[in-house]
Amino acid sequence: MKAMARPLIIVGSIVVIIGALLPWATFVLNDGPYPDKATLEFFDAPFGLSSFRLYLEILGLAGLVFCFVPLRDKIRVLKAVGWGALGVALINTLFIIGDGGGFGAVTVADGVTAFGGIAAVIGAAVLLYGAFQLPAEPKVVINPKLPFWAEWLILLVAFVALLLLITETLTAGGHSGVSDPYIGPLFLSYLSAAGALLGVLWAVGVTKWISDMSERHRIFSIVVLVACAVAVPFTSLGNDYWMTITANIGVYAATAIGLNIVVGLAGLLDLGYVAFMGIGAFVAANLSGAVAAEFGIRLPFLLAAIVAGIVAGLFGAIVGSPTLRVRGDYLAIVTLAFGEIFVRVSQNNIGGLTGGSNAIPNIPDLSLFGTGFNDSLTIGGVQLPSGVLYYFLIVVLVALVMFVFGNLKNSRIGRAWIAIREDEDVARAMGVKTGKLKILAFMTGATLAGLAGAVFAHKLATASYDSFQFNQSVTLLAAVILGGMGTIPGAVLGAALLFVLPEELRQFSDYRLLFFGLALVVIMRFRPQGLIADRHRRAELADQDVTGESLDDTVIKEPVAVAGAKEAGA
Incomplete structure (x- = not known):
């Protein structure tokens, strides 16, 4: 069966890509961005896809590419891709079935054939099964030591990318505290795709490499993390x-x-x-x-x-x-x-x-230079939300607690506790x-x-x-x-x-x-x-x-x- 591993992965990846292009529902989803208030019918081109269908197309292409690219840890990479694709396809298929009132919402109804979701689920399952059939390989270890300025640059890019990934994941579907029936599946879809990306990076050893790099430059890493935390109100979470x-x-x-x-x-x-x-x-x-x-x-x-x-x-x-x-x-x-x-x-x-x-009740609000901590704030022409000063105060609190914990853990007392x-x-x-x-x-x-x-x-x-x-x-x-x-x-x-x-x-x-x-x-x-x-x-x-x-x-x-x-x- 191991000889069939690569053909299974290829077939599964192609079916996932095709499933992303096919219609997904026999009814119009017009109550919210699922995705972008679309009817889930055909689009003009593969690159015209959005939201979870775009994730599926990318994951399917990734399965094809990684199947032919020589990797020492190909099995873990393809497993991550397969699990991500299966999660995205299954979540949205089940949601459409539930929202459409039954299984007919994703098969044939009123003369409309919509089996894109079913095809994507089958393709992802075949891709994942093929990944499990690949022969086991040793885990990849990437740990090159670069000049300090290069490692600082890599850490800066990695932390900023992580910040963007987190903010985009949390705001997937436009969550702003308002009830929306499409937020849940869109969030889980984005989470599955992000999990597949992190799984691939872990499989090829990138996450371990960045972690070791962060340990070598601990002070710089802490400064960058604090700066990223301070920058959160200026992102889509603001x-x-x-x-x-x-x-x-x-x-x-x-x-x-x-x-x-x-x-x-x-x-x-x-x-x-x-x-x-x-x-x-x-x-x-x-x-x-x-x-x-x-x-x-x-x-x-x-x-x-x-x-x-x-x-x-x-x-x-x-x-x-x-x-x-x-x-x-x-x-x-x-x-x-x-x-x-x-x-x-x-x-x-x-x-x-x-x-x-x-x-x-009625504990007096804190204030700084006449500005209440629960008031909104304008910095550099950017209007920040109310309560942002409390957020900055809490960032300082977390940094202080981290400092205490880090020093205690690496001290004689911390070793005794362990x-x-x-x-x-x-x-x-x-x-x-x-x-x-x-x-x-x-x-x-x-x-x-x-x-x-x-x-x-x-x-x-x-x-x-x-x-x-x-x-x-x-x-x-x-x-x-x-x-x-x-x-x-x-x-x-x-x-x-x-x-x-x-x-x-x-x-x-x-x-x-x-x-x-x-x-x-x-x-x-x-x-x-x-x-x-x-x-x-x-x-x-x-x-x-x-x-x-x-x-x-x-x-x-x-x-x-x-x-x-x-x-x-x-």
């Missing part, structure tokens, strides 16, 4: 809807990075972490001068945020104290109990500090003071969460216990695990996915959370170490070949716990 979404993502990303210290580095399962964020929010609200606040004082925001972080850190030390006696499932129960206690306390308004069910995570008994035998370090992990993570909560309260202009329920703790924990435990980009990416995907899938109504959950299951099945894995996690969870050697590029010769404990010292 509207009120996306400013609110991205600001919330930033707050939860900062909180997830703090949780990454507790879970990702120290390996302590915390199911009540969002309570520290709530403590920071309520402390900042009480020091904001709000009418409903218990204290009739108003401190400058920076001072109030610092106090909120300190108070949250003290509670973190209190909660961390039982970790000296418990671990594993028992620790999870202790932290879960703390989270529930916090919710009940804030709900019952004990001491008048939380406002109870009325919360603490040793505790891998094997606490071995770490203690090597001289690591596990008790004090576990309390320090809780206190540090809680302090960062308190700072994020202070910003969050001012951004929402209210502090309510509804914002700090148990499901938020689960979401933060999922963000850390999904993105990659122990990594900064992983926590940010995990938080972004967990808050963006539900918004983009909102058009699927009751099936939204079902699709969302299935996506998480698939990601964890094929990427258990997280989307952006720490080198220790990559070594632990990398696939093993028949010889027992890791297929991953990273091989740790010494047990991680022993190595980390040796580096941490007594």
Whole structure:
């Protein structure tokens, strides 16, 4: 059957291209841009296609090209192309069937033959099957070292391209917060095509090369990433809807990075972490001068945020104290109990500090040089959306939390935390003071969460216990695990996915959370170490070949716990 692999790929690619050119529906899609309010009939030329049909044409041509181009890792490249094409074709075919009222919407009805979607699905399946029949080849490793100016230029281009890819993916279908039945499938189509592109780049080793390059020029990479984050309001995401979404993502990303210290580095399962964020929010609200606040004082925001972080850190030390006696499932129960206690306390308004069910509303807006943070702003003739100053503040917050996490992870304390995570008994035998370090992990993570909560309260202009329920703790924990435990980009990416995907899938109504959950299951099945894995996690969870050697590029010769404990010292 392996001899038929190339013919199958060729035939499948051609059928995908033909399917993109054929009619897709027996009725007129005139309620929205699907795509560009087209009837999904014939177009004048292949290059006249748009939206998901253009993606299919490009993926089909890519399958033909990669089939004949000599590549060392052709099987992974063609798998990425095949999965991308199958995703685009299947998503849109199923949507047309559902929107058209049945299978007749994509076959023959009223004298119209529309089998473009079915042809594209069959072609993509054949292409993918042919890719699986190709003989296995060694993974490509691209790691040339160039002059520093050339690597800086490549990193700059890569990060800008990533920014454009993200903004175009999020705004696929013209999402601006307005309900549109075509947004969901168009977003998933763009996501499938973008996933195919990233899969090809990963298969040929480009992503690993850029990642290594970024590690060699860490400071430059951070500066460019911060600049890209600042540039977001000037892109297609520069509207009120996306400013609110991205600001919330930033707050939860900062909180997830703090949780990454507790879970990702120290390996302590915390199911009540969002309570520290709530403590920071309520402390900042009480020091904001709000009418409903218990204290009739108003401190400058920076001072109030610092106090909120300190108070949250003290509670973190209190909660961390039982970790000296418990671990594993028992620790999870202790932290879960703390989270529930916090919710009940804030709900019952004990001491008048939380406002109870009325919360603490009307927190005064922050201002800078007479401009409110919730006001719109004009820079260089460009009208920026309202709330953009809060977005910039949150970018600074995330950068600060990243700086703290990065320095802690690479310090002696961070190595000791990793040793505790891998094997606490071995770490203690090597001289690591596990008790004090576990309390320090809780206190540090809680302090960062308190700072994020202070910003969050001012951004929402209210502090309510509804914002700090148990499901938020689960979401933060999922963000850390999904993105990659122990990594900064992983926590940010995990938080972004967990808050963006539900918004983009909102058009699927009751099936939204079902699709969302299935996506998480698939990601964890094929990427258990997280989307952006720490080198220790990559070594632990990398696939093993028949010889027992890791297929991953990273091989740790010494047990991680022993190595980390040796580096941490007594």
